[in-house]
Amino acid sequence: MASGKFITFEGIDGAGKSTHIGFVADLLCKHGLKVVTTREPGGTELGETLREVLLHQKMHLETEAMLMFAARREHLAQVIEPALARGDWVISDRFTDATFAYQGGGRKLPLAKLEALEQWVHPHLQPDLTLLFDVPLEVARTRLDATRTLDKFEQEKADFFAATRAEYLRRAAQFPERFQVVDATKTIAEVRQALAHIVSSLCAG
Secondary structure, eight states: OOOOOEEEEEOOTTSOGGGGHHHHHHHHHHTTOOEEEEESSOSSHHHHHHHHHHHHSOOOHHHHHHHHHHHHHHHIIIIIHHHHHHTOEEEEEOOHHHHIIIIIIITOOOHHHHHHHHHHHOTTOOOSEEEEEEOOHHHHHHHSOTTSOOOTTTTSOHHHHHHHHHHHHHHHHHOTTTEEEEETTSOHHHHHHHHHHHHHHHHHO
C-alpha cells in the first residue's frame, strides 16, 4: 500500500488558515483519498490536555518548547504516523514550523535548540506540503474573534507577531520544495482557487 501524504497549515494567528482546512480535505476526498484532519498542539487526548496548559499557563520558554514537542511526539505516534502508514492523507493545523516561528522567532529561543528537538522527535518525517497563509500584521489582528477570550499567544504584541511572521517566511525560503506561500489577503474564493491548483498538482505528482 502506498503511504499517504502529510499536509500542514501554518500562519500567524488571524491569517485565516483554519477557514480552509475543510475545503482542502473535501478536495482530497474528491480525488478518492481518505483524509485525517488534526491539529497542534493537540490531536490526542494527552495532546489536548497539554494544549490547554500551553495556551493558557505561563511557563519558562524552554518548558514551553519541550511541551510542544512532547505533545507532537504523542501526536505522531498515535495519529500521524499510523495514518500515513495506512495510506491516508493527513492535514494538520500547525506542526513543527509553528514551533520555530512562535518559540524561535517570536520568543527568541535559539533555533539550534529547536533543531535538536526536531531531530529527536521526528528525524525522518517532514510534511510533503506546507501551506503558509501569509498576511500583514494589521490584517491578522482585525481577523481575531473579539467575542472570545484570546489565548496567551494571541494576546502578544505586534513585535512578537512580526518576528513570528518573519521566521515563517525565512523557513519558507529555506525549504521551498515543500512550502507554498498563500496570499491570505485575497478573498476566500481567490484563496481557494489557488489552493485547488496546489492540491491538484500534489495529487498528480
